[in-house]
Amino acid sequence: MVKSKLEQDIIDALEAQAPLHGVDVxxxxxxxxxxxxxxxxxxxxLEGDPINxxxxxxxxxxxxDTVEALDPIAGAYTLEVSSPGMKRPLRRPSDFARFAGEEVELTTTAMEGRRSYKGVIAETTDTAVTIQPEGxxxxxxxxxxxxxxxxxPVYDFKGVKEGK
Structure with a gap:
């Protein structure tokens, strides 16, 4: 995955601490x-239901504390900590493998003039992902x-009754 050096430095610092707290970055x-x-x-x-x-x-x-100790940015910055949400980002090969069969929206560096794909994760390896766009x-x-x-995101409104 393409990440800036700053983002990767923060990821590395947080991932060193995350297992001690039972979470995944x-x-x-x-x-x-x-x-x-x-x-x-x-x-x-790390396991089980989504974080609340x-x-x-x-x-x-x-x-x-971890980000502040790293001191990644000179001056003021805002820190937002949240759940991944419905449009969960996939960053590592293990993320792609975990969500095999799910529909994704993927942006690449320019490949044969096409940069974006929407489709199902058909297969993953340690180095690549195969996307099956519809049709x-x-x-x-x-x-x-x-x-x-x-x-x-998959919005499931089945079972939701009007007005309730």
């Missing part, structure tokens, strides 16, 4: 203006060429 993004950027950290449980708001709140202190031939993309990949 799903993703780190540095976004916004260079004068006051925002560091977004997405966490999930109370658990995210409980994890924020050590995340903040098209499958395409295999090296993880080194993946810029961003997120699960496509």
């Amino acid at each position: 799903v993703d780190v993004e540095v976004v916004g203006a260079t004068k006051a950027p925002c560091i977004r950290v997405r966490l999930d449980k 708001l109370d658990e995210v709140t409980a994890q924020t202190a050590w995340v903040s 098209e031939e499958a395409v295999t993309i090296s993880f080194d060429d993946v810029k961003k990949c997120t699960l496509k």
